[in-house]
Amino acid sequence: MDSIEKAIYGLACLYYIIIPLGYFATLWLPASEMTGKGTILVTGGAGYVGSHTVLELLNNNYSVIALDNLVNCYAEKNDKPESLKRVEKLTGKQIIFYNVDIRDKTSLDKIFKVHSIDFVIHFAALKAVGESVQIPLTYYQNNIAGSSTLFEVMQSNGVKKIVFSSSATVYGIPQFLPITEEHPTGQGCTNPYGKTKYFVEEILKDVCVSDHEWKVILLRYFNPVGAHESGEIGEDPSGIPNNLMPYIAQVAVGRREKVYVFGNDYPTPDGTGVRDYIHITDLAIGHVQALTKLNDTTFFGWKAFNLGTGRGYSVLDVINAFSKASGKIIKHEFVNRREGDVAASFADASLAKIELNWTATRGIDEMCKDTWNWQSKNPNGFKKK
Template identity: 50%
Template sequence: MHILVTGGTGYIGSHCVLELLQSNHTVTVISNLVNSATDYKGQPLSLKRIESFTNKKVNFKKVDLLDLQELEKTFKSENFNAVLHFASLKSVGESCREPLKYYYSNIVGSLNLISVCKKCNVKNLIFSSSVTVYGTSTHCLLKENDAIGEKITNPYGQTKYMLEKIFKDIAKSDKDWNIICLRYSILVGAHPSGIIGENQKGIPNNLVPNIIHVIKGKTPYLTIFGNDFNTFDGTCVRDYIHVTDVARANLCSLNRIIEEKNIGFEIYNIGMGKGYSVLEVVKAMENASGKKV
């Protein structure tokens, strides 16, 4: 199958591209490269490494989802069977400082994508959502039918919540749509080969990349936000999942659409079901690297 991967040069998307190629799919990637590391020619490093590792070609187009004309042009020049939608601004903190930027980019960009999908009759979509749609839930183990939307604390989570509602309505209106929303917990790790990992531009927003920066000497110390949480060591506890597992979850979802067809709209939580504190993660990184953080 020919799969379009939006945001396929980023952290999650690049790992999924690798899984798709190894499963013998044809892959086209579109990205505006806003958070992706590039070479001196402006080409995404992640895709170059993937091509070298797999000895397979990735069709890359620099396209912003906000550019409706270029998006339509891309669809009309190819024959896609399905879309894996990763493209998104994703910093929780930044979304609180610049909410308009997030609502415009994430919502309008996704509306452009789904509109072109409909116009070109590409009605198989896997959407990267987030457990942030549950907000400040007090449940120890989140379930797909738990309440969402009411306790969301940031605009990033709101954009995921809104898009889930939009995609659900679209699937309900037309039985030809197959849409799966995957709600990720906190992603960590890198491909076992070491060729790709979390390598965004600028200062990292997530815990593990920040720890790595300290270990490598790029930053002098790690700032831990909060030591009075209602947890065993006072630091925040989160469910962490390896990025390769998330990539495989996307591949499983794609296979479900291919095999089952007419699935309508489905939602799955993607996590480990077990939480680890910030200090536990720091300790694990110290043990793995042999260096003190």
């Protein structure tokens, strides 16, 4: 056998050995080992919850495409949002980013056409309870119309797996505590923000009825607080914070004079509102666990899960815990109740433990410690000055 015949024989052997091995590998190896765990489109990916979730997704071997209209996050002109740049630094991985509003159907469709998207995690929404009472039409237009547009584009591109960032506000005034997923929703929602979350949930439920290929996880989380343990990313609201923890942090760092406590006459142990606060990292991990549920071949339709600690803390509890964590005196003043607030709300999150293999592990002390670590390292948030 001459050299040419030997070469041909060798190539033939390789062909008939390697191709069958590759075929059987697709049968034996999990898809995650063959191609990674999949590509996730994260709407509102540069925001507080979005950026922390993107970090956890990257650390769990997912590819991420993030889009955001930069309404509630910081970015230099024509640059990637600072939160995502820091996530890239922390993970050593790249994020594809688009500056797109979810109401822009044409731009959304282009993203789905360019990329092979496996799942969507939908955060993009205006989210301030008090503000929603003042400008309800803006909230309905952004949160409901924007979500509907996103779902239409998903449907037309055959992407039918989604985790929706919902809220405990869909439960309205609690009829019992702790709140389980069986609690009625949409009854007595106290503000437009909560109503938008409820309406979007209902839209997704109807989509599941109309098309049985859809898989939808509704994550109803309570009050996200804290920051990544590195202090590199955290909550950086535009303008005056609408939530308690970032306001306290800005008082502690000297950006604001004092905390205004909305109401001290609620039927609670110290008269101030009681909430279930959940560390942002625990919350982000919950989204990763939800993707595993979506990949379950026996799961179709929709299901809701509470993400919380199952324990309530009052406003004064949080102020005292933050003072301890920061070593700062947190000045505060009692003022009238805020329209749209409820006296107490905390979760029963046992269903998430059973079906998502998820539970919150970080308490109020760690929430305050990590918030202070973020705020003290970044007194002006993501802005350099």
